[in-house]
Amino acid sequence: MRKQYLLYLLAAALITLLPSCKQTPVYKALIITGQSDHDWKVSSEAVKQILDETGMFSTVIATSPGKGEDMSGFNPDFSGYDLVVLDYEGDTWPEKTTGSLAEYVENGGGIVLYNAKSDPGGASADSITVSERHDFEIRTTVSDHPVTKGLPVRWLHPYDEIIQGIKFAGEDVQVLAAAFSGNPFSGTGRREPVLVARNRGQGRIFATLIGTPDGKENQALHCAGFIVTLQRGAEWAATGSVTQEVPFDFPTAAGAVLWTDFKGMTPEEIFENIGNYDIGKSTKYFTLLQSQIRKAAGDEKKLLKLEKNMVDVLGNDEASDDAKKLILRELSWMGTDYCIPAIKALASDPELSDDVEFALTRLQ
Amino acid sequence: MLQKTSRRIFVRRSAAAAAGVFILPNIVPASALGLGSRRPPSDRIVIGAIGTGSQGMSNMRDFLDLKDAVQFVAVCDVDSRHLAEAKQTVDSANRNNDCRTYGDFREFLEKETLDAVSIALPDHWHGIIYTEAVNKKLHVYGEKPICRTIKDGQTIVAAVKKNNIIWQTGSWQRSQAHFHRGAELVINGRIGKITYIEAGLPDGGGGIGTPPVQEIPPEMNWEMWLGPAPKVPYRGVSHWNWRWILDYSGGQLTDWAGHHIDIANWGAGLEYTGPVEISGTGVYPMEGIYNVPVEYDFLCRYVNGIEMRVANASILEHGMGTTWYGEKGWIHTDRGNVLTASDPKILEEVIGENEIHLYKSDNHWQNFVDSVRTGTQAIAPIEPAYRAISVALLGEMAMTTGQTIYWDPVNETITGNERASRLLSRPYRNPWSLPTV
Numbered sequence: 001m002r003k004q005y006l007l008y009l010l011a012a013a014l015i016t017l018l019p020s021c022k023q024t025p026v027y028k029a030l031i032i033t034g035q036s037d038h039d040w041k042v043s044s045e046a047v048k049q050i051l052d053e054t055g056m057f058s059t060v061i062a063t064s065p066g067k068g069e070d071m072s073g074f075n076p077d078f079s080g081y082d083l084v085v086l087d088y089e090g091d092t093w094p095e096k097t098t099g100s101l102a103e104y105v106e107n108g109g110g111i112v113l114y115n116a117k118s119d120p121g122g123a124s125a126d127s128i129t130v131s132e133r134h135d136f137e138i139r140t141t142v143s144d145h146p147v148t149k150g151l152p153v154r155w156l157h158p159y160d161e162i163i164q165g166i167k168f169a170g171e172d173v174q175v176l177a178a179a180f181s182g183n184p185f186s187g188t189g190r191r192e193p194v195l196v197a198r199n200r201g202q203g204r205i206f207a208t209l210i211g212t213p214d215g216k217e218n219q220a221l222h223c224a225g226f227i228v229t230l231q232r233g234a235e236w237a238a239t240g241s242v243t244q245e246v247p248f249d250f251p252t253a254a255g256a257v258l259w260t261d262f263k264g265m266t267p268e269e270i271f272e273n274i275g276n277y278d279i280g281k282s283t284k285y286f287t288l289l290q291s292q293i294r295k296a297a298g299d300e301k302k303l304l305k306l307e308k309n310m311v312d313v314l315g316n317d318e319a320s321d322d323a324k325k326l327i328l329r330e331l332s333w334m335g336t337d338y339c340i341p342a343i344k345a346l347a348s349d350p351e352l353s354d355d356v357e358f359a360l361t362r363l364q
Numbered sequence: 365m366l367q368k369t370s371r372r373i374f375v376r377r378s379a380a381a382a383a384g385v386f387i388l389p390n391i392v393p394a395s396a397l398g399l400g401s402r403r404p405p406s407d408r409i410v411i412g413a414i415g416t417g418s419q420g421m422s423n424m425r426d427f428l429d430l431k432d433a434v435q436f437v438a439v440c441d442v443d444s445r446h447l448a449e450a451k452q453t454v455d456s457a458n459r460n461n462d463c464r465t466y467g468d469f470r471e472f473l474e475k476e477t478l479d480a481v482s483i484a485l486p487d488h489w490h491g492i493i494y495t496e497a498v499n500k501k502l503h504v505y506g507e508k509p510i511c512r513t514i515k516d517g518q519t520i521v522a523a524v525k526k527n528n529i530i531w532q533t534g535s536w537q538r539s540q541a542h543f544h545r546g547a548e549l550v551i552n553g554r555i556g557k558i559t560y561i562e563a564g565l566p567d568g569g570g571g572i573g574t575p576p577v578q579e580i581p582p583e584m585n586w587e588m589w590l591g592p593a594p595k596v597p598y599r600g601v602s603h604w605n606w607r608w609i610l611d612y613s614g615g616q617l618t619d620w621a622g623h624h625i626d627i628a629n630w631g632a633g634l635e636y637t638g639p640v641e642i643s644g645t646g647v648y649p650m651e652g653i654y655n656v657p658v659e660y661d662f663l664c665r666y667v668n669g670i671e672m673r674v675a676n677a678s679i680l681e682h683g684m685g686t687t688w689y690g691e692k693g694w695i696h697t698d699r700g701n702v703l704t705a706s707d708p709k710i711l712e713e714v715i716g717e718n719e720i721h722l723y724k725s726d727n728h729w730q731n732f733v734d735s736v737r738t739g740t741q742a743i744a745p746i747e748p749a750y751r752a753i754s755v756a757l758l759g760e761m762a763m764t765t766g767q768t769i770y771w772d773p774v775n776e777t778i779t780g781n782e783r784a785s786r787l788l789s790r791p792y793r794n795p796w797s798l799p800t801v
Binding site: 139154156249251252253254255257279280281282283284288290291293294296298325332333334354355357358361362 | 567568569570571573574576577594595647648649650651652653654655658659676678679763764765766767783784786787789791793794
């Protein structure tokens with residue numbers, strides 16, 4: 001009996017700890033870089049960080065000989081990896097190396113082509129152009145593929161080039177997302193592929209054609225849409241399925257979302273910040289809160305936890321009026337008896353009295 | 365209070381035999397109704413306008429384009445610039461300087477003696493002003509969606525029924541031949557029993573972030589513009605762009621429900637009922653004061669087994685418009701004279717004399733005027749308008765709560781969901797309240 005009790009305690013402790021500590025990486029990833037017409041040092045480091053951020057991948061970078069140097073000895077051992085990421089565009093590899101990469105994928109390996117203007121599957125690079133840099137809308141064209149399942153149909157991607165004219169060889173190629181490349185930005189006037197998936201042999205290839213560094217702020221690399229689709233594409237290429245959830249701040253047609261350090265917010269961070277909510281500065285904490293509420297639908301325990309967090313903000317003298325107003329609005333439909341005393345306590349505040357009445361009218 | 369679908373269809377079928385006489389006033393020669401000859405001004409319908417922004421002025425011009433049909437005498441708006449433009453339009457049509465102007469609808473309704481009123485306002489004002497106008501026994505041409513909440517809608521429907529006035533919703537697609545034809549083919553079973561419908565409405569657009577608080581323009585009575593909605597500082601969003609903020613509107617979804625969902629209901633015989641089960645998801649902007657869904661996709665199940673999917677157009681195979689799917693094929697209709705079918709031969713089918721003939725009108729504003737003159741129901745009466753927007757509002761609730769909503773379309777209540785039930789109304793800010801009927 002006593003032993004069992006201890007076991008419960010241990011399990012409870014583990015469950016509490018799990019969300020805050022990262023899972024041990026289980027997949028080994030190799031990024032190959034060293035030649036490109038963009039700054040491959042910046043991009044390969046970013047891609048490594050993005051993959052490692054999932055907690056699933058442990059990533060190393062291999063650098064090829066420089067442009068014009070002897071390539072004959074460049075022959076990484078792919079077989080020890082679950083995923084090979086190519087951030088490479090330059091001199092041709094020795095046949096042996098491309099042969100072993102092909103063998104790797106045929107035997108079940110996963111490949112991610114990052115910002116690929118050339119396709120080891122055989123596309124010609126001659127007809128490929130890039131548009132001028134601009135913000136553009138990406139459309140999810142296949143919504144039932146593991147990589148794109150749950151993504152909005154349309155989302156904005158900031159300040160990037162559209163790579164134009166790539167033709168991916170192979171019958172089973174699926175264009176998962178595309179962007180219209182308009183004429184004002186040296187576009188083709190056509191829809192160009194942005195995310196592409198292909199099964200090959202036992203393995204899988206995922207290509208992302210966005211996220212080109214610009215030498216300045218690198219908004220395209222910090223786009224949550226680029227980051228999340230790369231993470232999902234990498235998991236799919238490595239395993240054939242995707243277990244990561246689409247984050248609640250994935251960009252939409254209404255606006256792009258930038259993740260400054262390549263990662264999104266946790267629910268805990270939302271509540272840390274929501275007290276400072278100021279509509280003039282940012283509405284994101286509140287939007288994230290709403291999405292948490294929707295996700296918790298039907299789960300009274302989770303909803304009550306959120307309600308308690310919200311009530312804490314109402315009782316916090318430091319929290320802004322904007323934050324309290326929006327929380328009152330949300331509680332007006334999802335609150336329980338628990339929140340009513342905290343709402344009534346604000347009734348004498350002239351800044352909040354309208355919003356208090358709004359909430360109480362609905363709740364009582 | 366409201367009849368079930370099956371009952372309503374029965375009534376329609378029996379009425380159809382006598383249709384020309386009783387429910388289709390424009391089949392009767394106009395001269396028989398005294399409409400043929402030129403009317404003196406004293407015979408014209410005396411009308412006023414509340415809300416003279418872009419849609420209000422568009423409706424006013426459509427009324428003025430009719431030959432000797434109406435006489436505008438007064439206009440009302442909270443923006444004095446809009447008001448002055450409206451007065452100028454009316455005075456120029458009347459060749460005088462007599463059009464009276466009001467900044468407060470209460471004074472307008474109190475002082476004016478009118479036959480009818482044309483109303484085009486942001487949705488959050490519809491509940492109060494439609495009900496007040498109807499309570500004054502005015503005939504109303506009212507813009508869709510007729511309400512921002514189910515409760516507002518129920519009140520307006522009750523007021524129209526009690527006061528027995530002529531109501532025309534601005535769902536003008538009903539008065540276009542190809543929408544009418546599509547709906548009539550469907551209701552007469554030309555694609556077999558209907559199993560599934562898609563209503564494709566426009567995608568939501570980009571945001572504007574959060575503009576700084578601005579000085580209220582001198583022509584604008586901001587307090588009155590907000591009215592029953594929560595008090596917020598002026599950030600430059602009022603005319604037209606109110607549609608992207610949930611306090612005033614549900615976005616493209618609620619704007620267009622009164623068109624493509626209305627047409628869907630018309631053809632499928634669902635215009636006097638509602639769905640029983642609604643579930644779906646929306647995509648909401650992350651940043652900025654525009655907070656209506658930019659994507660939405662929900663499924664409604666009706667008691668007779670029909671399913672209706674409502675979504676932003678880029679998600680759907682046929683895009684914008686209404687597509688009915690029956691056991692024998694499909695029919696799709698949209699603006700720009702679009703009327704297509706799984707087999708083009710379906711579109712050539714003749715509707716027999718003893719089949720259902722849907723109400724026919726070829727001019728939505730003329731139809732209102734004729735209905736007021738003859739005391740007959742207009743082509744877009746109040747309850748179908750309420751039923752069309754209800755679909756969107758129930759979808760909005762499913763998206764807001766993340767839950768399946770169970771709706772009782774007869775008693776008009778939500779079953780077993782206290783949280784969603786709270787969303788049936790929006791509390792009004794003091795001193796405003798929904799008028800009693």
